[in-house]
Amino acid sequence: MVTTSFTPIASLAGGAMIGLAAVLLMWATGRIAGVSGIAARLFPPYEDRELAGRLAFVAGLIVAPVLVRLVTGDLPAQTIAAGPALLIVGGLLTGFGSVWGSGCTSGHGVCGLSRLSVRSLIATITFMAAGMATVFVMRHWS
Amino acid sequence: MAILVQFAIGLIFGLGLIISGMSDPAKVLNFLDVAGIQAGTWDASLAFVMAGAVAVTFVGFSRVLKLPRPFFADRFYLPTRRDIDPRIVAGPAIFGVGWGLVGFCPGPALTALGFGSLSAVIFVVAMCAGMVLARFIAQLPSSTRYVTPADPLET
Numbered sequence: 507m508v509t510t511s512f513t514p515i516a517s518l519a520g521g522a523m524i525g526l527a528a529v530l531l532m533w534a535t536g537r538i539a540g541v542s543g544i545a546a547r548l549f550p551p552y553e554d555r556e557l558a559g560r561l562a563f564v565a566g567l568i569v570a571p572v573l574v575r576l577v578t579g580d581l582p583a584q585t586i587a588a589g590p591a592l593l594i595v596g597g598l599l600t601g602f603g604s605v606w607g608s609g610c611t612s613g614h615g616v617c618g619l620s621r622l623s624v625r626s627l628i629a630t631i632t633f634m635a636a637g638m639a640t641v642f643v644m645r646h647w648s
Numbered sequence: 649m650a651i652l653v654q655f656a657i658g659l660i661f662g663l664g665l666i667i668s669g670m671s672d673p674a675k676v677l678n679f680l681d682v683a684g685i686q687a688g689t690w691d692a693s694l695a696f697v698m699a700g701a702v703a704v705t706f707v708g709f710s711r712v713l714k715l716p717r718p719f720f721a722d723r724f725y726l727p728t729r730r731d732i733d734p735r736i737v738a739g740p741a742i743f744g745v746g747w748g749l750v751g752f753c754p755g756p757a758l759t760a761l762g763f764g765s766l767s768a769v770i771f772v773v774a775m776c777a778g779m780v781l782a783r784f785i786a787q788l789p790s791s792t793r794y795v796t797p798a799d800p801l802e803t
Contacts, residue, residue, distance in 0.1 A: 520668020521700025527661035529708030536718030566658020571762035599746030601778025607739020620705035636744025
């Protein structure tokens with residue numbers, strides 16, 4: 507297990523930027539900045555004509571670290587401890603569950619809570635609890 | 649123009665993920681590890697990410713939603729569902745397990761692609777497969793019976 511340092515200022519600032527992006531997307535397109543919804547709609551069936559905008563949003567997400575490296579010459583730490591099997595299982599569950607539950611950390615946790623949605627509150631409590639239980643089992647039940 | 653703006657918004661979102669530390673699965677897992685509170689390894693940073701994001705979004709949404717319409721669209725597309733169905737618990741429970749196994753939720757996973765790691769590629773491919781599968785199952789006649797409206801993606 508890699509220990510990480512507590513970064514309240516950077517995390518608060520970064521969180522505020524995520525919020526700013528959610529507000530800007532609502533202002534520009536009138537839509538919720540839910541990454542699972544945006545990513546899932548990159549694939550058929552296509553129900554509207556917003557594909558290009560969604561591709562552009564996801565491209566922005568992917569280009570962000572490239573820009574950071576260009577400007578600062580470095581990237582912050584990123585430790586992915588999971589091996590291939592765990593990555594595949596975790597990825598499948600994350601993708602399936604976030605679409606099955608109509609949203610993920612951004613759609614429910616940020617946008618939904620900000621709209622005082624009860625559905626999003628239930629979803630956020632549930633994925634937090636499930637995540638904590640999973641980490642507990644993986645780290646402390648061996 | 650609308651496309652360029654959405655690229656810029658995705659960029660701000662991604663920069664926020666990186667600056668906040670959400671793009672590092674180790675930080676996320678150390679937040680989810682509540683046993684670390686006693687052990688002294690708990691990283692509370694993620695709570696600050698959520699607080700910052702919700703504070704800005706709460707204030708921002710209330711302002712923006714007073715506008716007659718979005719800048720590039722004819723109307724606001726807000727989720728309308730209020731019913732508490734089994735899927736609003738089952739979906740997040742499944743997602744939470746995946747999140748706890750690796751430390752990636754969908755946004756940081758996509759941003760991780762730009763870090764250039766093979767692990768992120770493997771995770772994102774599996775994640776997209778899971779998303780496509782969930783949408784496919786949701787539109788089968790046997791499951792749409794329980795869901796009205798039938799849009800599985802509506803928050």
